[in-house]
Amino acid sequence: MSRRARPLRIGTRGSALALAQTESVIQALRARFPDLPVERVVVRTSGDLGRRDVRGAFVKELQRALLAGEIDLAVHSLKDLPTDPVPGLQIAAVLERADPRxxxxxxxxxxxxxxxxxxxxxxxxxxxxxxxxxxxxxxxxxxxxxxxxxxxxxxxxxxxxxxxxxxxxxxxxxxxxxxxxxFSISEVLPAPGQGAIAVEIREGDRAVASWVAPLHHPPTGWAVLAERAFLRSLGGGCRLPIAAYAEVQGDRLTLEGLVIAPLGFPLGRAFRDRIEGPATAAEALGQALGERLRAQGAIRWLEAEG
Missing domain, CATH: 3.40.190.10 (Periplasmic binding protein-like II)
Known part of the structure; x- marks a missing residue:
């Protein structure tokens, strides 16, 4: 792979956690490409300014900077990334997941x-x-x-x-x-994508994609793909009581999903189920589990509560 003429500009939020996650991406790049010049670019986001009334408040300005060509890639906590795709952008890599609990x-x-x-x-x-x-x-x-x-x-x-x-x-x-x-996963099911770091790039940017591709961890990628498909099928966002967690063992994936009333199980309003299948069918499995809970009445309950 040829040497890059200018630094690879890596966009990040300015919080301590975002900077730590970005440093892990930088170290992973340097481990594979010691001569690759990189530059960390801190982008101030509406989420950092306290605006929590919109979905994806932590990522919108990063995505804007990426689309504008101000940065070459953006580092996100995957659970903050809305499931609806942004035209012109793509998730190029998902790093190996940290403890999701x-x-x-x-x-x-x-x-x-x-x-x-x-x-x-x-x-x-x-x-x-x-x-x-x-x-x-x-x-x-x-x-x-x-x-x-x-x-x-x-x-x-x-x-x-x-x-x-x-x-x-x-x-x-x-x-x-x-x-x-x-807490154990059985006690408290995490948010879809929790513990995973996503690297987002401009769609069709083959040069940047070639640098980022080796960072991708396929088992984590399949797991979070299933979780996000489950969330998307229910029309949920980070402010709704929806949880999901998938595990990949060999070529098999198991996904567990939950929709729960804000006041918890004592009201009897909880929908929880699991599905298993080929890891390569991760997105279809997430969609199927969401449709199963939808058929059980989870969405009707969410709409009534909302």
């Missing part, structure tokens, strides 16, 4: 089982809140927004007895400590 972070030495009734638990998504409330309806669930560092700081300041965040974020920021307790 949710993590409880507490102070005062508490665990999930020992948190006292009424303890304040901060969480930033209806999906997490609904599943947690189904496990422990005796706790008080409060909204929590901001990046991982901000959420941890609010815990330390005493606003909450515990918070729930993605394990992947803690790992990438080296913020694992004694107060961290992961």
């Amino acid at each position: 949710e993590a409880l972070v507490t102070r005062s030495g508490w665990t999930w089982d020992t948190l006292p009734p009424g303890a304040r638990v901060g969480t930033g998504s209806p999906r997490r809140t609904a599943q947690l409330r189904a496990l422990r309806p005796d706790l008080t669930y409060l909204p929590l927004v901001g990046n991982v560092d901000t959420r941890l700081r609010r815990l330390e300041e005493g606003g909450y007895e515990a918070i729930v965040v993605a394990m992947a974020g803690l790992l990438r920021l080296n913020r694992m400590g004694e107060g961290v307790q992961p």
